[in-house]
Amino acid sequence: MAAAGMKIMVGCKRVIDYAVKVRVRPDKTGVVTEGVKHSMNPFDEIAVEEAVRLREKKLAGELIAVSCGPKECGETLRTALAMGFDRAIHVEINDPKVYETLSPLHVSKIFAKLVEKEKPGLVILGKQAIDDDCNQTGQMLAGLLRWPQATFTSKLSVNGDSADITREVDGGLETIKVSLPAVVTADLRLNEPRYATLPNIMKAKKKPMDKVNPTELGVDLSPRVEILKVEEPPVREAGVKVDNVDELINRLKNEACVI
Amino acid sequence: MLGLLWPRLRTAGRLLNVNSRVPSGGKRVYSEQPRRNPDFGSISDADIARFEIIIPKRVITSPEVLDSANVDWMVSCRGNSKVLLKPKSTQEVSDILALCSERHLAVVPQGGNTGLVGGGVPVHDEVILSSQLMDSIISVDETTGVLVCQAGCVLERLETYLSDVNLIPPYDLGAKGSCHIGGNVATNAGGLRFLRYGSLHGNVLGLEVVLADGKVLDLMSVLRKDNTGYDMKQLFIGSEGSLGFITTVSLLCPRKPTSINVAFLAVTSFEDVVKLLKSAKSGLGEILSAFEFIDMSAMEGVETYLELKDPLRDCSNRLYNFYVLIETHGFHSDHDSRRLDDWLADSMDSGLVENGTVAADYRQMLSLWQFRERISEAVKHEGRVAKYDISLSLESYYRVVTATRERFGGSVHRVTGYGHVGDGNLHLNVVTDESARDLRDDLDKFVMEWVREAKGSISAEHGIGLHKRGYLHYSKSSTAIHLMKDIKKLFDPTGILNPYKLFI
Numbered sequence: 110m111a112a113a114g115m116k117i118m119v120g121c122k123r124v125i126d127y128a129v130k131v132r133v134r135p136d137k138t139g140v141v142t143e144g145v146k147h148s149m150n151p152f153d154e155i156a157v158e159e160a161v162r163l164r165e166k167k168l169a170g171e172l173i174a175v176s177c178g179p180k181e182c183g184e185t186l187r188t189a190l191a192m193g194f195d196r197a198i199h200v201e202i203n204d205p206k207v208y209e210t211l212s213p214l215h216v217s218k219i220f221a222k223l224v225e226k227e228k229p230g231l232v233i234l235g236k237q238a239i240d241d242d243c244n245q246t247g248q249m250l251a252g253l254l255r256w257p258q259a260t261f262t263s264k265l266s267v268n269g270d271s272a273d274i275t276r277e278v279d280g281g282l283e284t285i286k287v288s289l290p291a292v293v294t295a296d297l298r299l300n301e302p303r304y305a306t307l308p309n310i311m312k313a314k315k316k317p318m319d320k321v322n323p324t325e326l327g328v329d330l331s332p333r334v335e336i337l338k339v340e341e342p343p344v345r346e347a348g349v350k351v352d353n354v355d356e357l358i359n360r361l362k363n364e365a366c367v368i
Numbered sequence: 369m370l371g372l373l374w375p376r377l378r379t380a381g382r383l384l385n386v387n388s389r390v391p392s393g394g395k396r397v398y399s400e401q402p403r404r405n406p407d408f409g410s411i412s413d414a415d416i417a418r419f420e421i422i423i424p425k426r427v428i429t430s431p432e433v434l435d436s437a438n439v440d441w442m443v444s445c446r447g448n449s450k451v452l453l454k455p456k457s458t459q460e461v462s463d464i465l466a467l468c469s470e471r472h473l474a475v476v477p478q479g480g481n482t483g484l485v486g487g488g489v490p491v492h493d494e495v496i497l498s499s500q501l502m503d504s505i506i507s508v509d510e511t512t513g514v515l516v517c518q519a520g521c522v523l524e525r526l527e528t529y530l531s532d533v534n535l536i537p538p539y540d541l542g543a544k545g546s547c548h549i550g551g552n553v554a555t556n557a558g559g560l561r562f563l564r565y566g567s568l569h570g571n572v573l574g575l576e577v578v579l580a581d582g583k584v585l586d587l588m589s590v591l592r593k594d595n596t597g598y599d600m601k602q603l604f605i606g607s608e609g610s611l612g613f614i615t616t617v618s619l620l621c622p623r624k625p626t627s628i629n630v631a632f633l634a635v636t637s638f639e640d641v642v643k644l645l646k647s648a649k650s651g652l653g654e655i656l657s658a659f660e661f662i663d664m665s666a667m668e669g670v671e672t673y674l675e676l677k678d679p680l681r682d683c684s685n686r687l688y689n690f691y692v693l694i695e696t697h698g699f700h701s702d703h704d705s706r707r708l709d710d711w712l713a714d715s716m717d718s719g720l721v722e723n724g725t726v727a728a729d730y731r732q733m734l735s736l737w738q739f740r741e742r743i744s745e746a747v748k749h750e751g752r753v754a755k756y757d758i759s760l761s762l763e764s765y766y767r768v769v770t771a772t773r774e775r776f777g778g779s780v781h782r783v784t785g786y787g788h789v790g791d792g793n794l795h796l797n798v799v800t801d802e803s804a805r806d807l808r809d810d811l812d813k814f815v816m817e818w819v820r821e822a823k824g825s826i827s828a829e830h831g832i833g834l835h836k837r838g839y840l841h842y843s844k845s846s847t848a849i850h851l852m853k854d855i856k857k858l859f860d861p862t863g864i865l866n867p868y869k870l871f872i
Contacts, residue, residue: 126729126730127729127730128729128730128731128734144626144701146626146627146628146701146729146730148729149728149729151731154728154729156701169402181643215379215638267603304632304679304732305725305728306680306723307633307716307721307723307726308723310712310726311713311716336465356600
């Protein structure tokens, strides 16, 4: 596949901004999202930035941003367009019940269908979303497409029809080579996303945004998971000072029950 | 020759800032570290024992602790106090001050010790009276927004606490992780939200203050309107600890905005900055919360020393002449974003704004604020920084920077201007070599004279403290200063509260 014309598809999830103090809804069925600041998943921002940089290096052609969700996802896509993307695809999911149980398997199936249509040479996703921390969509997508996958990528260089990848793993850094097309998931140190400047923000308003219905794609969005209850984590209690070793042992044994 | 008569005092290897003033006779007089007032008593073991009775286990005499309490954040002056007291209650403060008054012991009130004019540390052996343990939050009324708390509450902690009831403090400073509300009130702190929420003179509804003789002055109130006699609390706000020790504060807090936006813009000239300010006031109206500016030199400093990159670096890779940082606070996210977008689009179309960006998320907001908040830190790397915090009319505002640059540019590393342009408050920083003392004296004189000519304030926010005593008369008439001294004498006849500060 000729690298210069290579299409790149990137997923952009709209999530509650990382700095927001998330609260559980009184009915304990989920978290409060009304009136709460949302923004693009930080790892997806990094994915968007990487794609734009590849294009600046003339290693990519058309850049397509994809988001699945209610109409507000349009804002998320405009951010990607303002950062330099050419086109956006908004997979509309307007039913809040369906959206609430949307999971990586659904999303990866949607992406697989879009990939079939658009035929990108590279799909870059954030490694995980900061709201559910699933870290599954990229891997599932690669499985569905039977494509190579390079997850937790902290360095990416495209060379013709393959890419050299450095991955962040528990033991350190792993270097691999994958043939394209491939799915890459972006880790924190891959890059630092740029600010979208005003002239580009203005231009983004005019860039095309296609709306797609998931049923058109033939993807079944029935829930695979039932949310039983959502609760706040237990309140962190203050630390306690003890006066001597005997008291320490006593409390570790009888209160904390750890020895 | 004058040098022989006024020996320079070196403390901890650092020379105190030397202020010089030129009275109309033209003769140079250096006002240096003031001599210790011989009328003050000296701390004795008996005094320590009596303090111990009032505040057991909270009379600190250990050298390590005293070491850091004796020096200010800027490391510009160091005293040699031997005693640090940490009361927990108003009664304890009252008993302490009664004792100090009886023994003529000088006292320096100390909050978070984040002041920038040497006002919160001893000059000699003054007893340090710290508000650190007076950190109870007494009450907060979610409807009226009134917070009542002790003077030693750290601003950041108050912010967190208030956030839970959807309120915010009406002021915000870079020092918020350490500064105490008592100190903020005593210095009439301004800060980053001043444009929107105004001065502490308007937001403080009540105070409880202990006077020099230990008498407790109850001026506490949670009422918005109270025209019953002279509004005495106003005297203590900005009095820099010289009229009384603030123990409790009642503060009016605004609602926490649910929608915050930050935009960072580049403009060509300072005239454009002013035009943009005017335009923002109508285009953004009541949601405008902060309007700060940064000149090219400050941006260059931040890029060089902090390895941050100008977010607006374009393909020509040049820095812009001026940058403006705007923050909006509102309650309707969609409405605010659209309003900001429309105003930005108009500003770009009209050519007033060359380039800009809007923060897409909180991370970018914090990141953009860094370019304004870390300038101080950045230029510190370059040499010794002479900092001027001045208020000027918008016509004169940037001209003081260009004038200083013209006069001194060749002999210093950097002349930069940045700050709360929306409030008419400029931070002028000049970076010199550590050794260039005479140059800094000339610089001081030049800038202060310039400000006086322009009828500006030689200290917009930072106050007078120790370092700016020599310049008080540049911005206030002698009649006013005499009256101030009379008031001081009324409240503190033996002058034990924060001596050597404010007045020469």
